[in-house]
Amino acid sequence: MAELAKKLHLKKGATEHTAKAYSTTAEIGGDYINAKIDGVTAYIAIGETTDNRATMGRVKKNGATKAILNSAKPVYTEQSYTTAGTFTFTVPKNVTRIRYAIAGAGSGAMGRGQYNANVSAGGGSSIDSISVGGGGSGNLNYDDAIGYGEIGGTQQAGGSPNGKKGSVAMQEIGYTMGTEIAGGVGWALNFNTESGTYGKGGNGRTWSWGTSYYRGRLIGGASGGYKTGYLDVTPNQTLSINVGGGSSGYWRGDGGNANVDWGANGFVLIAWGGYI
Incomplete structure (x- = not known):
């Protein structure tokens, strides 16, 4: 300046x-x-x-x-964190308010033919005490007495708040091999609650259901939660940042884990200066 x-x-x-x-x-x-x-x-x-x-x-x-x-406001500036892990942010001089957007990580897709399958939840993201959840965990159990159109396990829930579930493919409904099954929609790296790729649930691709007649299932991962808002701060204050990592996909059947994608990492976005 x-x-x-x-x-x-x-x-x-x-x-x-x-x-x-x-x-x-x-x-x-x-x-x-x-x-x-x-x-x-x-x-x-x-x-x-x-x-x-x-x-x-x-x-x-x-x-x-x-x-x-006595002084101008700092020039409008944005800083983003998109790599899974923990970080710190020091509030710049003359800054008393920041804007934030936070997205949790997505969970992986899961599928199974003749075996059980499960996935872990995506990691949550936070800035100090403000947090959002990652896409939820889920499981598919071969021994469940499932019928037509039933999942036969626990589908991954969207992260809190605003996370989305993934799509579902079932053997008896006629999906063909190689069909792409979408994970829950993620978030754009901005403050506008727009759809994007951060925090997205993992996609999956249908494959041979093996010997699991009426039991084959494939479920896209769930997306992480998202929230945006403003936070009052003091100059030189240190804020704790955590970015959630996406969980791995899991497939138990022919073709292996090449059929399921990991969930995407979340993010923390901070802006200050200008008219904030």
Whole structure:
């Protein structure tokens, strides 16, 4: 940021406040007034009188009373974490509010012909105490007394909140070999609750059901949960970040695990500055 060396000084009695000046409007991150400092055009941030950066200085702009601020808001910035694991985020200087989006990881697809199958849940993701769940675990048991159109086990549940279940293929309903079975829809890496590939449930592909007449099942994995919002913070505060990892797919039948995909990792996305 091209912050000018000289500042605007405001003094009343024994009290003196200063306000930083900047060389371009893009660096303000909000509203501003113009000034001349040593013949150089400068820009100084203004905002609400309740802003914690407000000085004693006041100006009128478009009929409204604004406070001269001691510094500009930081430039709008985003930081994302998409690799499974734990991390820390240090809140930058002058930042008192962040925006976040969090997605849990997806669970893997599962299928079985003549054997049992099960998958673990995808990992949850979090930023400090705010968390979302991963796609759920599930199981398929060959010994279940299942009939036409019944799963015969526990289908993976979508992660909380907003996670989605995967699609289901059953031997007796006429799926052919090589049919793609979709996992639960995942999330885009943004704040807009859009569909994407992060946190997606694993896909599966139908194969030979072996000797398991009326017992063959294939289920796409479930997607992780998703939430977005705002969090009040303090400069230099350290936030704990956790990104959930997708769980493996599991197939018990002809063709092996090539028929089932892992769930996708989740993410944590943070933004600050600008108008946040």
